[in-house]
Amino acid sequence: MTTDDKPSTAPDAPDRPKHFIEQAVEADLADGRYDRVVTRFPPEPNGYLHIGHAKAICIDFGVAQTFGGRCHLRMDDTNPAKEEQEYIDAIQEDVRWLGFDWGEHLYYASDCFEQLYEWAITLIRKGKAYVDDQTIEQIKANRGTLTEPGVPSPFRDRPVDENLDLFQRMRAGEFPDGSRVLRARIDMAAPNLVMRDPVMYRILHATHPRTGDGWPIYPMYDYAHGQSDSKEGVTHSLCDLSFEIHRPLYEWFINELGIFPSRQIEFARGNITYLVTSKRKLLELIEKQIVTGWDDPRMPTLRGLRRRGYTADAIRRFWDEAGVAKRENNIEFAKLESVLREDLNRKALRRTAILDPLKVVLTNYPEGQVEMRDAVNNPEDDDAGVRQVPFSRELYIDRSDFMEDPPKKFFRLSPGKEVRLRFGYFIKCEEAIKDEQGNVVELRCTYDPQTSGGQAPDGRKVRGTITWVSAEHAIDIEVRLYDHLFTAEDPTRPPASGDWLDNVNPHSLTVVAAKAEPAVADAQVGEPIQFERIAYFTADPDSTPGRMAFNRTVTLRDTWAKVQNKR
Numbered sequence: 156m157t158t159d160d161k162p163s164t165a166p167d168a169p170d171r172p173k174h175f176i177e178q179a180v181e182a183d184l185a186d187g188r189y190d191r192v193v194t195r196f197p198p199e200p201n202g203y204l205h206i207g208h209a210k211a212i213c214i215d216f217g218v219a220q221t222f223g224g225r226c227h228l229r230m231d232d233t234n235p236a237k238e239e240q241e242y243i244d245a246i247q248e249d250v251r252w253l254g255f256d257w258g259e260h261l262y263y264a265s266d267c268f269e270q271l272y273e274w275a276i277t278l279i280r281k282g283k284a285y286v287d288d289q290t291i292e293q294i295k296a297n298r299g300t301l302t303e304p305g306v307p308s309p310f311r312d313r314p315v316d317e318n319l320d321l322f323q324r325m326r327a328g329e330f331p332d333g334s335r336v337l338r339a340r341i342d343m344a345a346p347n348l349v350m351r352d353p354v355m356y357r358i359l360h361a362t363h364p365r366t367g368d369g370w371p372i373y374p375m376y377d378y379a380h381g382q383s384d385s386k387e388g389v390t391h392s393l394c395d396l397s398f399e400i401h402r403p404l405y406e407w408f409i410n411e412l413g414i415f416p417s418r419q420i421e422f423a424r425g426n427i428t429y430l431v432t433s434k435r436k437l438l439e440l441i442e443k444q445i446v447t448g449w450d451d452p453r454m455p456t457l458r459g460l461r462r463r464g465y466t467a468d469a470i471r472r473f474w475d476e477a478g479v480a481k482r483e484n485n486i487e488f489a490k491l492e493s494v495l496r497e498d499l500n501r502k503a504l505r506r507t508a509i510l511d512p513l514k515v516v517l518t519n520y521p522e523g524q525v526e527m528r529d530a531v532n533n534p535e536d537d538d539a540g541v542r543q544v545p546f547s548r549e550l551y552i553d554r555s556d557f558m559e560d561p562p563k564k565f566f567r568l569s570p571g572k573e574v575r576l577r578f579g580y581f582i583k584c585e586e587a588i589k590d591e592q593g594n595v596v597e598l599r600c601t602y603d604p605q606t607s608g609g610q611a612p613d614g615r616k617v618r619g620t621i622t623w624v625s626a627e628h629a630i631d632i633e634v635r636l637y638d639h640l641f642t643a644e645d646p647t648r649p650p651a652s653g654d655w656l657d658n659v660n661p662h663s664l665t666v667v668a669a670k671a672e673p674a675v676a677d678a679q680v681g682e683p684i685q686f687e688r689i690a691y692f693t694a695d696p697d698s699t700p701g702r703m704a705f706n707r708t709v710t711l712r713d714t715w716a717k718v719q720n721k722r
Contacts, residue, residue, distance in 0.1 A: 175481065176218055176393060176479055177222075179391075180218060180390075183391075189390040191224055192219055193224055193225055193387070193389045194226045194389065194391050194392075196216070199230075200364075201234065201237035202437075203245055203246075203458055204249045204250070205454075205456045206460060207427075207455075209470050209474060210474045210477070211393070212255060214479060216255040218393065226255070227260040227387055229263065229383060230243055232365065233373050234373065249461075252461060253470065264374075267379065267383050268374070271379060271383075274382060278339065278412070279319055280319070282315060283339060284318070284340055285337070285340050286317075287308045287310045288334070289309075289310070291333065294336070298351055299344075299351065301346075307352075308352065325371070326371070327371075328360065331360075332360055333358060336354045336356060338353065338355060339352060341407065347400055349403065353377055354375050355378040356372045357372065357373060358371060381405040381406075381408050385409060390418065391420060392419040394422075395421060398419065402419045423481055425477055429639045429644060429646065430488065431647060436655070439656070445659055452637050452695075462696060463637060463706050464681075464693030469499070472494050473490065473494045476494065488639070492709050495691075495708070499685070499708065503683035505532060506675050506678075506684050506687070507544070507623070507686065508634065508671040508705075509670045509671070510553060510634055510667050510669045510689065512552075512670045513556075513557060513596075514598070515549070515550045516597060517549075517550070517602045518600070520548040521548070528544050529543060530543070530544050530578045544674070545627070545673065549625070549626040550576075551623060552623050555567075556568055556621040557587075567619040568619070569584060571585075572584060574618075575609055575617050576621065579623065581611060582601065583603075584599075585601055587599075629673075632671045632705060633703070634666070634704075635695070637706060637707050638662060638664070641659060642658055642659075642660045676700075676703060678694040678698075680695070680698065683708065690711055691708040691709050692706060693706055
């Protein structure tokens with residue numbers, strides 16, 4: 156197998172029935188339409204990738220892998236006014252993090268600028284393109300409607316030589332921005348409005364990240380896209396459904412130029428409840444300081460999800476289980492969280508953190524004594540082994556694990572009641588110490604040294620098991636409890652009276668100071684951790700020694716639906 160034939164995708168693709176795109180590709184190979192499979196992922200380097208892009212990435216690279224082909228990464232860098240090297244670098248980083256590799260096949264639409272220009276000249280000479288002096292506003296106004304044909308441009312019948320001269324002078328930079336465009340000459344009465352003499356080139360005196368000031372004209376996406384596919388030998392151009400009406404134009408350019416016949420196939424985008432993926436709206440969230448940036452853990456960007464603790468395995472599996480369809484549908488966010496929990500349950504190290512500490516003093520435990528207790532790192536992974544956690548006279552438990560006057564089915568700590576400390580002993584609450592306001596600030600308890608193995612020699616049973624950390628050895632950490640950024644399933648739909656931003660959840664982030672066992676200090680950024688009985692977390696990149704911060708990735712179970720049902 157040559158380098159070009161190696162599938163550039165994540166390993167271990169699931170074994171499942173082929174979806175409709177794979178079936179179409181299989182038919183193309185069987186009937187000899189193509190003798191290989193080449194796909195591409197063509198992002199615009201004008202922002203960061205989000206979870207919707209992840210679906211396209213999984214499909215593009217996944218189809219190539221299925222048929223032993225290759226997938227190109229191509230930057231659609233045709234609009235220098237919005238493109239930056241920062242985004243180019245970030246896109247490559249995110250695609251690799253997701254688990255895919257394009258090998259040596261990194262391309263840019265700007266690689267084709269000279270060829271695209273020459274092909275435009277070819278179309279002008281064939282009488283299939285012309286220079287239009289109308290403004291963009293005039294062109295839009297004359298486009299017509301679904302029931303009325305468009306109005307032909309007064310420049311539509313310019314002689315070929317005049318069009319060639321004007322286009323070459325556009326290329327030379329003689330004309331100001333917006334003064335002229337190059338349009339394909341197709342059919343101003345076409346039922347598909349996309350075919351009504353679409354714009355191919357506009358004048359834009361802007362510095363390009365790669366070509367500098369070498370080009371004062373830039374191709375439109377509809378023109379550059381298909382021809383870039385053809386030049387690279389892409390066999391299957393996989394796009395979302397919004398490009399379906401553009402397919403006739405895609406094919407028209409290829410046919411008129413007589414170039415390699417790439418095939419466009421569309422699939423439905425994956426819409427996930429409670430998420431917004433519009434770049435414009437995401438930017439508005441940043442500009443209005445509702446979030447801190449593109450990598451805010453509440454954002455649907457891959458950078459934000461990664462910072463929050465999402466794994467590439469979970470995202471790939473989620474999109475695989477969601478399937479590839481031709482019809483748009485909404486996917487419940489709970490499905491994404493379910494897949495994530497299953498993945499993290501297998502991988503996450505177990506640790507103890509107390510988010511709302513309440514001190515417990517074991518009055519009969521020897522002062523100054525410290526013993527090390529064995530604690531399982533991951534009950535789902537025997538190879539994860541055990542760690543030792545310190546146990547001493549003074550502990551912290553979570554305030555929610557104690558009630559002075561508990562209801563009948565409260566099985567945790569209360570006056571006169573006994574519970575099991577995880578990896579510790581049975582303890583009984585003897586006294587609750589209160590401050591002047593009547594708030595419980597400390598519990599005085601006794602421990603039973605005969606219950607070290609979690610069972611009492613006399614056979615007595617306890618119903619509750621609670622977590623703890625040694626007060627003397629606990630480290631201080633910051634815990635960031637992230638939740639849905641929006642309260643509405645469709646955040647883009649404004650309330651009856653208001654703006655779409657009124658759907659922002661005011662409780663999407665809560666920051667608490669917590670106590671944690673010493674091993675938490677060794678957590679690595681991106682490493683999944685389960686704070687037992689609480690949730691899955693990961694250390695934030697802005698953590699520093701002595702100031703560890705942890706982002707909640709996902710709760711242990713879906714509590715959001717219950718909260719919403721109470722609203």
